[in-house]
Amino acid sequence: MLGPVLADRACGDCTACCTVLTVNTPEFAKPAGTPCVHLTTQGCGIHAVRPRICRTWFCAWRRIARMPEDARPDRSGLLVSLTFVQHPQNCLEGVSITVRALEGSNAIENGMAAAVLDSVCDRLVPVWFSDGSEKMLMHPDAEIAGFVLSGDPAPAELHDEVVAWRARYGVFASDA
Structure with a gap:
């Protein structure tokens, strides 16, 4: 869904994933918002032998070329x-892209959040x-999402788009 890792983008000094994300695998686990026990001031203290999840996971900035370089x-x-x-609570949560503002971020105020969202909402x-503090659906827009989630018939001008979303994500629909 995101494409291969881009050769010209490297993590460098970035260790955001080592703190922000939840990791829950048989090999390694850590809660969200907690720095990895192997994280040092120089980066990963066990980089050469880090767990498989850490060797194979890459943030979207490393995989989506149309994301801004400064992202x-x-x-x-x-x-x-x-x-x-x-x-998932609904079919649009099963598999998705999540854009998380990091603690202390000014990405909303400086426009970076809008630029990143523009690059992934297509x-x-x-x-x-x-x-x-809260999670908000940014794509599809509220009108499309309403029809996708409700199962109600969409008006003619939205029909094809709603049908495409339902076809792709209906597998995640709740039976409740």
Whole structure:
């Protein structure tokens, strides 16, 4: 969904994922918002032998060429990732892109959040934005999402788009 890792984008000094994300694998686990126990002032203290999840996970900035160059998490104050929710509340939460504003970020005020959202809200992939206190659906827009989630028939001008979203994400629909 995000494409391969881009050769010209490197993590450098960025360690946002090492603190912000939840990791819950048999090999390694840590709660969200807690620095990894292996994180040092120089970066990963076990980089050469780090867990598989750490060797294979890359933020969206490393994988989406149309994201602004300045959107690297430590520079932009935003961490963008592909998110998988095991028990989604609705079909638009199962597999999505999440744009997280990092603590102390001014990405909303300086326009970086808008630029990043513009770069990821152009596909048939739900996009959520979290400012740390709430999570908001940014794509599809509220009208499309309403029809997708309700199952109500969409007006002719929205029909094809609603049908495409339902076809792709209906597998995540709740039976409740």
